[in-house]
Amino acid sequence: MKKIKKVLSLLVISSMVVASFAACGTKKSGETFTIGGIGPITGDAAVYGINVKNGAEIAVKEINAAGGINGAQIVFKFEDDVADGEKAVNAYNTLKDAGMHMLMGTVTSGACASVMEETNVDNMFQLTPSASSTDVLKNGNVYQVCFTDPNLGITSAQYIAGKGLAKKIAIIYDSSDIYSSGIEAAFKVEAGNQGLEIVAEEAFTADSNSDFSVQLQKAKDSGAELVFLPIYYTQATLILSQAAAIDYKPIFLGCDGLDGILTVENFDTSLAEGVVLMTPFSAESTDEKTASFVKAYQSAYNNETPNQFAADAYDAIYIIKAAAEKAGIKPDMSVSEIGTAMKEAIQQISYDGLTGAQMTWAATGEVNKQPRAYKIEGGKYVSAE
Amino acid sequence: MTRLKALNKSTRNNIIVLGIILVIYVICRILMAAGAMSNLMQGLLVPLCYYSILAISLNLTVGILGELSLGHAGFMCIGAFMGAFFTKCTENSISNVFIRYGIAMLLGAVCAALFGGLIGVVVLRLRGDYLAIVTLAFGEIVKNIINALYVGIDNKGLHISLQDAAALKLAEGGEVIVNGAKGITGTSRDTTFTVAILMLILVYFIIVNLINSRSGRAIMAIRDNRIAAESVGIDITRFKLLAFTISAAMAGIAGVLYSHNISSLVATPKNFGYNMSIMILVFVVLGGVGNIRGSIVAAVILTLLPEYLRFLADYRMLIYAVVLIVMMIFNWNPACIAWRKNHPIKGVLQSVIKKKEGSASGKEGGKAS
Numbered sequence: 001m002k003k004i005k006k007v008l009s010l011l012v013i014s015s016m017v018v019a020s021f022a023a024c025g026t027k028k029s030g031e032t033f034t035i036g037g038i039g040p041i042t043g044d045a046a047v048y049g050i051n052v053k054n055g056a057e058i059a060v061k062e063i064n065a066a067g068g069i070n071g072a073q074i075v076f077k078f079e080d081d082v083a084d085g086e087k088a089v090n091a092y093n094t095l096k097d098a099g100m101h102m103l104m105g106t107v108t109s110g111a112c113a114s115v116m117e118e119t120n121v122d123n124m125f126q127l128t129p130s131a132s133s134t135d136v137l138k139n140g141n142v143y144q145v146c147f148t149d150p151n152l153g154i155t156s157a158q159y160i161a162g163k164g165l166a167k168k169i170a171i172i173y174d175s176s177d178i179y180s181s182g183i184e185a186a187f188k189v190e191a192g193n194q195g196l197e198i199v200a201e202e203a204f205t206a207d208s209n210s211d212f213s214v215q216l217q218k219a220k221d222s223g224a225e226l227v228f229l230p231i232y233y234t235q236a237t238l239i240l241s242q243a244a245a246i247d248y249k250p251i252f253l254g255c256d257g258l259d260g261i262l263t264v265e266n267f268d269t270s271l272a273e274g275v276v277l278m279t280p281f282s283a284e285s286t287d288e289k290t291a292s293f294v295k296a297y298q299s300a301y302n303n304e305t306p307n308q309f310a311a312d313a314y315d316a317i318y319i320i321k322a323a324a325e326k327a328g329i330k331p332d333m334s335v336s337e338i339g340t341a342m343k344e345a346i347q348q349i350s351y352d353g354l355t356g357a358q359m360t361w362a363a364t365g366e367v368n369k370q371p372r373a374y375k376i377e378g379g380k381y382v383s384a385e
Numbered sequence: 386m387t388r389l390k391a392l393n394k395s396t397r398n399n400i401i402v403l404g405i406i407l408v409i410y411v412i413c414r415i416l417m418a419a420g421a422m423s424n425l426m427q428g429l430l431v432p433l434c435y436y437s438i439l440a441i442s443l444n445l446t447v448g449i450l451g452e453l454s455l456g457h458a459g460f461m462c463i464g465a466f467m468g469a470f471f472t473k474c475t476e477n478s479i480s481n482v483f484i485r486y487g488i489a490m491l492l493g494a495v496c497a498a499l500f501g502g503l504i505g506v507v508v509l510r511l512r513g514d515y516l517a518i519v520t521l522a523f524g525e526i527v528k529n530i531i532n533a534l535y536v537g538i539d540n541k542g543l544h545i546s547l548q549d550a551a552a553l554k555l556a557e558g559g560e561v562i563v564n565g566a567k568g569i570t571g572t573s574r575d576t577t578f579t580v581a582i583l584m585l586i587l588v589y590f591i592i593v594n595l596i597n598s599r600s601g602r603a604i605m606a607i608r609d610n611r612i613a614a615e616s617v618g619i620d621i622t623r624f625k626l627l628a629f630t631i632s633a634a635m636a637g638i639a640g641v642l643y644s645h646n647i648s649s650l651v652a653t654p655k656n657f658g659y660n661m662s663i664m665i666l667v668f669v670v671l672g673g674v675g676n677i678r679g680s681i682v683a684a685v686i687l688t689l690l691p692e693y694l695r696f697l698a699d700y701r702m703l704i705y706a707v708v709l710i711v712m713m714i715f716n717w718n719p720a721c722i723a724w725r726k727n728h729p730i731k732g733v734l735q736s737v738i739k740k741k742e743g744s745a746s747g748k749e750g751g752k753a754s
Binding site for chain 2: 041042043079080082083084085086089090091092093094096097110113114117133135138175176177178180181182185188189205206207
């Protein structure tokens with residue numbers, strides 16, 4: 001009898017499962033564009049996903065108020081992927097069920113590498129705001145708003161050599177992170193070309209990212225004048241406070257991952273004085289476009305200051321709009337038709353956004369724009385060009 | 386006579402479970418052919434299979450052998466990387482997908498088994514909490530080594546480095562296959578729903594046969610009373626190792642399915658860290674320790690649940706956790722078990738039917754179960 005009960009419950013469950021997936025079919029409306037977004041809004045990397053989501057929503061609101069794309073309103077749907085490839089594919093499929101026309105995502109590189117295979121099969125247009133790995137360019141169907149990791153490493157090394165900031169350089173990076181190790185590898189090669197000497201190269205992993213005293217001591221002992229930090233700001237705050245504790249005061253230079261360092265709770269921002277960032281966006285900038293974006297963001301989201309990810313996403317939506325207008329697409333076209341038309345159009349446009357002027361795209365999907373450098377002075381980002 | 390009856394019953398039950406799996410498979414196929422299945426569900430079919438395999442395989446260690454292992458994701462990781470590595474290497478030389486994928490599957494399973502055996506020899510001398518801690522460490526070690534591992538191939542052969550991709554010194558035309566933290570990208574996506582279901586059936590078949598075999602009874606004897614088992618001449622180390630190795634091999638198979646389902650393979654704390662190992666353990670505990678069918682059902686429900694809770698947006702994982710707690714209590718709280726005994730599904734159904742017929746009594750059905 002017990003067995004029968006189990007079999008029965010199994011049957012009930014299987015019928016529930018069948019019912020649950022039979023219930024939702026694909027919906028499609030001919031009047032609005034559905035743009036999907038994928039990124040982590042829970043978990044460790046949530047801050048990036050949330051910024052992307054918010055930044056994109058502001059752009060969508062603005063565009064809808066101004067009449068939409070080619071006369072059609074935009075519906076923006078965002079799904080969580082916890083920065084995991086498998087979950088990102090699930091999120092992608094969920095969005096497809098919701099009738100997505102174009103994808104603005106994913107936020108992280110690892111997840112993007114999984115999703116791009118799906119978009120390749122469907123010929124879905126994919127523009128990523130912040131997946132910066134070169135792996136995502138492999139199929140030629142993903143377009144980037146941000147720089148690639150190697151590009152950041154190369155421009156950082158060129159900046160250091162060009163400004164004559166230092167000769168002896170130490171690197172502290174996260175070897176388990178694609179973004180960090182990608183920048184580090186390219187930086188090392190270019191530093192060699194530029195005649196810079198790397199005296200210490202210290203790695204940490206995602207499992208040991210709270211104590212950096214060993215790495216800092218090594219950097220100090222090797223006499224490095226500049227510490228290159230191609231990492232995210234959460235670890236950078238720890239590095240800065242631990243460096244202060246051992247009275248080590250080199251120049252700290254980071255990439256766009258350090259953006260957001262001034263907004264960390266309980267972090268003494270005076271420690272970040274003099275930190276140089278190679279980032280395309282700063283909320284402190286006096287540029288008119290940036291100022292109005294920051295104002296809109298702050299009024300919509302509890303006075304929070306947007307970081308580079310939000311700006312990337314804001315640009316991404318406007319880039320989609322520009323390309324869509326160029327291509328003259330309509331919501332009743334199929335996903336594949338839109339994909340083909342958009343790919344052609346994006347290579348022909350030039351876009352001035354928050355994260356760069358005159359952005360253009362190659363057929364590989366890589367963006368071409370000018371890098372920018374900022375320095376933290378008096379708790380604010382100041383241009384350090 | 387009673388033994389024969391018991392054997393028949395278990396065989397009958399296994400046939401029923403296999404039948405249900407096949408029926409679900411056929412239903413899914415029909416729905417897919419009719420275009421009535423959502424993209425989300427189509428994408429989830431393969432993950433459901435490999436999570437079920439993982440749950441079954443851990444149940445062998447936890448439920449049948451009675452040892453707590455927290456490093457199961459590590460074995461999955463080994464299988465995944467070995468399988469994907471082989472496929473990437475031989476993509477051009479072996480054109481037949483069946484042969485290539487078959488070998489990759491075998492290789493993944495064998496490698497995971499090898500590590501399982503290796504770890505087992507050392508670790509199975511420990512018991513209880515100690516074993517759990519050591520396996521936990523093993524899982525983390527595997528993940529971290531793979532994150533630092535660079536393997537490339539050129540016409541001279543394999544190059545391995547723990548430094549970076551440049552240290553491989555590949556000749557012209559060489560290709561970096563395992564690229565440190567970037568893992569393996571562009572693996573051919575050979576896992577289909579059919580293959581995944583076949584592997585699930587195979588794994589289920591192996592486990593059920595093992596449990597009902599002489600070895601299986603020896604393993605369970607060790608679980609129930611180690612000293613008694615030793616006193617009747619059961620070779621403890623051998624049988625423990627056997628179960629542990631088979632369990633690892635199956636996790637390896639799940640890993641190969643995983644790596645050939647998603648084209649980018651990266652060892653992150655999310656997919657191969659201890660969180661994953663705990664998740665697999667949750668499948669086993671929720672489904673019932675030692676209950677193979679329960680493991681499959683739990684794995685399916687807990688994989689589907691977070692995806693179908695997406696409409697809750699920000700509250701998704703919160704509600705997921707609450708549902709998990711409620712399910713755990715409903716399934717395993719003694720009071721709940723007693724309540725369910727008094728209100729069995731069948732009894733309720735019967736009483737409803739009887740009420741309709743005019744005579745109201747559901748007591749009989751309650752007693753029967």
